[in-house]
Amino acid sequence: MKHTMQTVHVHGAAPYDIHIGPGLVGDGGALAAHARGRHALVVSDSHVAPLYAQALEDALLAARSDLKLARFVLPAGEESKTLAHFDGAIEALAALGATRDACVFALGGGVVGDLAGFAAACWMRGVDVVQVPTTLLSMVDSSVGGKTAVDIPQGKNLVGAFHPPRAVFADTATLATLPPREIRAGLAEVIKYGALGDPLFFEWLEAERQPLLDGDAGALATAIARSCEAKASIVARDPLEKGERALLNLGHTFGHAIETEQGYGGVGNDNLNHGEAVAVGMVLAATLSARLGMSPAEDTARLVALLEAYGLPTRVPAGLSPEALLGRMRLDKKNIAGRLRLVLWRGIGQAEVVPDVDEAQVLPVLAGMG
Ligand code: NAD
Ligand code: GLY
Numbered sequence: 596m597k598h599t600m601q602t603v604h605v606h607g608a609a610p611y612d613i614h615i616g617p618g619l620v621g622d623g624g625a626l627a628a629h630a631r632g633r634h635a636l637v638v639s640d641s642h643v644a645p646l647y648a649q650a651l652e653d654a655l656l657a658a659r660s661d662l663k664l665a666r667f668v669l670p671a672g673e674e675s676k677t678l679a680h681f682d683g684a685i686e687a688l689a690a691l692g693a694t695r696d697a698c699v700f701a702l703g704g705g706v707v708g709d710l711a712g713f714a715a716a717c718w719m720r721g722v723d724v725v726q727v728p729t730t731l732l733s734m735v736d737s738s739v740g741g742k743t744a745v746d747i748p749q750g751k752n753l754v755g756a757f758h759p760p761r762a763v764f765a766d767t768a769t770l771a772t773l774p775p776r777e778i779r780a781g782l783a784e785v786i787k788y789g790a791l792g793d794p795l796f797f798e799w800l801e802a803e804r805q806p807l808l809d810g811d812a813g814a815l816a817t818a819i820a821r822s823c824e825a826k827a828s829i830v831a832r833d834p835l836e837k838g839e840r841a842l843l844n845l846g847h848t849f850g851h852a853i854e855t856e857q858g859y860g861g862v863g864n865d866n867l868n869h870g871e872a873v874a875v876g877m878v879l880a881a882t883l884s885a886r887l888g889m890s891p892a893e894d895t896a897r898l899v900a901l902l903e904a905y906g907l908p909t910r911v912p913a914g915l916s917p918e919a920l921l922g923r924m925r926l927d928k929k930n931i932a933g934r935l936r937l938v939l940w941r942g943i944g945q946a947e948v949v950p951d952v953d954e955a956q957v958l959p960v961l962a963g964m965g
Contacts, residue, residue: 601816603823605739606831609759613739613823615816617768620647620702620727623654627662629725629761630655632696635664636688638711639702642671643729646772651702651727665691669707673859673869676706676746678754684714688722698723698761704730704777705737705869709752712743716758726760730773731781731815732870734765735788735822740830740840746859750926751851757835765823767816775808779906780870782807783877785818786905788825790877790898791845794944796821797901804904841929842946845938849961850876852923856915867912874907882965884939886956889949894942910963917961921954 600616614625635655639648644666652664667687669675688697701711701724708726715724726738744755770778782800789797800807806814826843833840850872857866867875881895899909911920929936935952959965 601820603820603827605759605827607759607834609741611760611762613763613765613827615734615765615767615819615823617766617812619764619766620651620769621654622764623656623658626651626700626725626727626764627655627658629723630659630662630698631723632694632698633661633663634691634693634697635662635700636684636691636693636697637664637666637700637702638669638684638687638707638714639666640669640671640675640704640707643703643707644668647729647766647769648702651700655700663691669710671706673706673746673854676710676744676859678745678747681710681714681745684711685718688714688718693718693722695719695722698725700725700727701738701760702727702729703733704728705733708733708737709742709744709755712741712758712760713745713755716743716756721758723761724758726763728763728765729769731770731778731819732784733781734767734819735781736784736826736843738763738765739823739826740843741834746855750855750923751859753926753928759834765819767812767819770810770815777868777870778808778810780868782818782905783870783874783902783907785822786898786901787843787845787873787877788822790881790940790943791842791938791946792944793821793825796825797943801901801904808905841948842938844929845940845946846873846876846878846880848876848924848927848929848935848937849879849920850874851927852920853911853915855923856919857912867908871908874902875909875911878902878909879911879960879965880937880939883937883952883957883960884941886960886965887939887949890940890942890945894940897943911961917958920961921958924957
């Protein structure tokens, strides 16, 4: 059983470590080592704060009794990843009197991590952020690599900045309280790493479905570490997405269009969440690749089978118009000179960026007539 701590190092101009293991939220010494000054803001959401914020704050204060701590809590859900709540985080930093050596601790899933990271990037032109991810999705993806953002009604993550964390502490014990649907959403991003560049990892995921879905700590720790290693090596080579980092967006142009068009997934609605939308998006990317003659249809079928085995959706939700989805895709950050630039694949483990994709080929795929 892999219950021990693992560390993945992210190389580059602003290097940092990703610590993975149980109990890290209570490791005040390790966490507080990244608070350079006297001010720290804990940003969390309304589900996570009641579970873990006090433990984090107690641990920080036990290690550093001189810290001036404040807490800012968002309502849980993607609907909170807004400029209005970003403003709330900035107000909290101002009320704290945070100076340029302040540290923001982002305790929660990707919504908290992205918004808190963006607030840290902007406050006084940039203070430190330590990511403390508590969803599987944020452990394997959003806490690593420094992309921070909020959504606007026109599209996902359209306002943001690159702002790498000082450190990432993925406390795997927090996954015990994560709802099964959110575990599955995180597994969609884990599957993405196999699909985009690692056929052996894809096979491992085919074999390890049951332990992963059962929440087996060893299997989850292996999946998290392998995903973080894959992401760390790509972002170290291409931190600002000038090239290969775009591959990490396999499924995302389609997925973001679905998320935006349906209205962002929220607490108490049935909209697809981010991981689910990425699952559908990967299938659409694979379907389009086969349609364009880039990849074998059998690989699309294998991807669909794996996602379905993990209980993930593989079709565009009913009621979304293909034309409207295409309209959303035109506002994707990867597009250049008004042309659709998509991450497609040659088959399992071989994603590539395809510039200037013909919209007439995309529409039938969005309509389910791939
Ligand atoms: P999320 O932050 O909304 O968390 C999902 C749900 O789980 C929320 O209701 C949350 O309150 C709850 N939760 C979190 N931790 C919990 C715990 N331990 N126990 C119980 N409940 C818990 O969603 P997410 O899936 O973590 O993140 C999705 C977001 O991440 C999207 O906005 C997406 O755009 C972003 N993202 C960013 C990057 C990046 O590189 N920055 C990469 C991938 C995704
Ligand atoms: N999730 C895509 C990226 O970090 O680049």
